[in-house]
Amino acid sequence: MNNGKRQHPAAIFISFLSNLKELIITFIAVFIFGQTTMEIGGIPFTWIVITLILVVSLFSGWYRWFTLRYELVGKELQIRRGIIIKKNRYIRQERVQSIDVNAKLVQRIFGLVELRIETAGGGGEPEFRLIALTKEEAQRIRNELLVPETSSINVETEETEQSSEEVSTPETAEEGVEEERSEEDLDEKRWDLGWGRLIVAAMTSSSIGFIALLLAVIVSQIPEFLPEAWVLETFDFIIQSGFMFLVSLVLSVLLFAWAISILRFSLKYGYFHVIKSGRDLNIRRGVIETRHLTLSTDRITAVRIIHPLLRAPFGYVSVYVESAGGGSKDEDLSTLLIPICKKDELPAVLGMLIPEYAVDPTYxxxxxxxxxxxxxxxxxxxxxxxxxxxxxxxxxxxxxxxxxxxxxxxxxxxxxxxxxxxxxxxxxxxxxxxxxxxxxxxxxxxxxxxxxxxxxxxxxxxxxxxxxxxxxxxxxxxxxxxxxxxxxxxxxxxxxxxxxxx
Incomplete structure (x- = not known):
């Protein structure tokens, strides 16, 4: 590998913000439990700790950007990291499971995207990310590393033959039928979530509890920054207003948390649609922060149909797929294929996207x-x-x-x-x-x-x-x-x- 390329310098700032996001619990703990009168040189000790955290996070972002270089050599992505301890990693095309192109808000400000590559057999590092690439560069890497359908079929066939030898025999002919069937239709098919179903899904999202708890923590810390007289007067007013006022106040907080939950879900899953092209599923979503995941149906290992508590009475379900690559942490390392749809519509939707799982199970x-x-x-x-x-x-x-x-x-x-x-x-x-x-x-x-x-x-x-x-x-x-x-x-x-x- 020669010198290779560095990411866009905005990677420093993006990495810095990512570090701060991971440390949000630490900051909350410092504000809640770290209040102290101790000072060093007239500066409160709490602010010294916070400043050190910010400086270390910024340096960490710079170090990652400066020491990471990559180069695309044919059908192989070569990565080099480190100064004292140098580490080289090669990602070959045939080991790529999925490629995810994201554009979060901070990346969109700079006109950049994030490229995430899931690999097979990666040991402790099944995932690799480049967090600040131009759209053209990300597309170039994606086009080179995304295994063509013919290659995908060959890889899957080899894996199937090996597993057939271990398990049984009549399955070989059956799997051959499945492969032929999957090649029959290479036309593009599209499923859109639509704004109507998006609003229903947002209104029945389960994140309202977390948001309400977060609001309660924030409100509990407001008195620390207000004059004591104001706090006492407000407390006396709430006590004198009676029980119904207190109930109304709690309901108002829950209603506000519900509104935030609806907005958050709508921004995250707005414009959600799935395009099936041959054996590939292209999943796109996001209003402000966009995500584009390409997942081969050959990699799907299981399908989960979830009947959420708030949606099940209205006949709505959600569908997740388990696959060798493509999962995200906020979806329990699965991939959300269908955020919400009617139960009676599900066979038709699955028949269009993943026909193998368009069944009516009996239990x-x-x-x-x-x-x-x-x-x-x-x-x-x-x-x-x-x-x-x-x-x-x-x-x-x-x-x-x-x-x-x-x-x-x-x-x-x-x-x-x-x-x-x-x-x-x-x-x-x-x-x-x-x-x-x-x-x-x-x-x-x-x-x-x-x-x-x-x-x-x-x-x-x-x-x-x-x-x-x-x-x-x-x-x-x-x-x-x-x-x-x-x-x-x-x-x-x-x-x-x-x-x-x-």
Whole structure:
């Protein structure tokens, strides 16, 4: 590698702001718990600490920009970092899983974009980012490293043949049929979220709780910066205004948090659309901060259909895909494919984007004796804590009223749990807060486990767990306390060498 290129100098400022974002909790802790009268040279100690943090963050941004160089050599991206300890990394085209082009607000100010590359077999570094590139440079790298469809097919075919030798035999012909089917239609197809569904999704977003908590923390610190007389007068006014005024004040804060949540969601997922071109899914979103992700359908290992609490009564669901690359931290390392759509529209939408998963799964419920274990798992730890509170805290017995709610929720989890399979797919359904359906293609399963604890053996139950390849390493999905017979039946469905041994 020669000298290579550095990123745009704006990378220093972008990295500096990114560091500050990661340190926001530290700043809040300093303001809340770090108030002190200690001074050094007449300067408050708190402000000295904050200044040091800012200086170190700025230097860190400069150091990353100065020491990182990259060069595109044919179909390989070569990266060099460090001064004292030098590190070289080569990213070859065939190892690229997905390429994500983002343009956050600060990058758009400078007319730049961020390029994120997900790779396979990257060990501790499956992801590489260049945070300040021109659009033309990012497009050039993307065009060179994004594996063409023919190459993608060949890579996937090799992986499939290897897994076929390990698992079974009739699958080879079936997979060949799937490959031919996926090549049939190379025309572009498009699905748009639309502003109507966007507003519905924003109004039912679950982030209102976090925003309300953040507002409460901010409001609690305002008195620290106001004259004490003002604080006392305001406090007396609230007390004298009565209970209804206090309730109205709380509702106003929640309404304000809801409005912020709607605005935040709308800006993040505005203009959301998915374009399927051949075997590639191009996912675009964002009003101020834009994101463009290109994901091959060959890399999708599982589909999750989520029924959120606030949306399920209206028949709305969301769809996430698990894939070897492309996931984001705010989406639990998954990729959001469909933010919101009607449940009855889902087969048509999936048939257009990922036909392999356009199915109508049927589930077998878990046995009635499983409810006892669901109730114990959910309610027993809280019951012990509530018992201690009842013993040592005045009016602690009030905490016991939560136990019936937990028992009811355990019943909901038990009723929604189910498992099913077809010749080519396994289906799992469970509930934590929202109901989650997981559709896994048989050929994508990395590991299949059936576990039985001593209590499960006594009750004739088992836990079924499957693992698939995901963004960093892998993800597992489990259904707890199905019948013993169903567990063995599903294991036999997966493994042709299976021999019953209990």
């Amino acid at each position: 077998e419920s878990i046995p009635a004796r499983s409810y006892f274990r669901y109730a114990i798992r959910l309610a027993l730890p809280y019951t012990i804590v509530a018992g201690v509170f009842t013993w040592i805290v005045p009016f602690g017995w009030l905490t016991l009223f939560v136990i019936p709610i937990l028992l009811f929720w355990a019943y909901m989890q038990y009723k929604d749990a189910g498992i099913g399979y077809s010749e080519t797919q396994l289906w799992l359904r469970s509930r934590q807060l929202a109901v989650s359906e997981v559709l896994v293609a048989k050929r994508r399963i990395q590991a299949f486990d059936v576990r039985r604890s001593p209590i499960q053996r006594w009750r004739g139950l088992s836990t079924v767990e499957v693992s698939v390849l995901s963004t960093l390493s892998g993800k597992s999905f489990a259904l707890h306390d199905t019948s013993k017979q169903k567990g063995w039946e599903c294991l036999g469905w997966y493994s042709y060498q299976y021999q019953r041994n209990n």
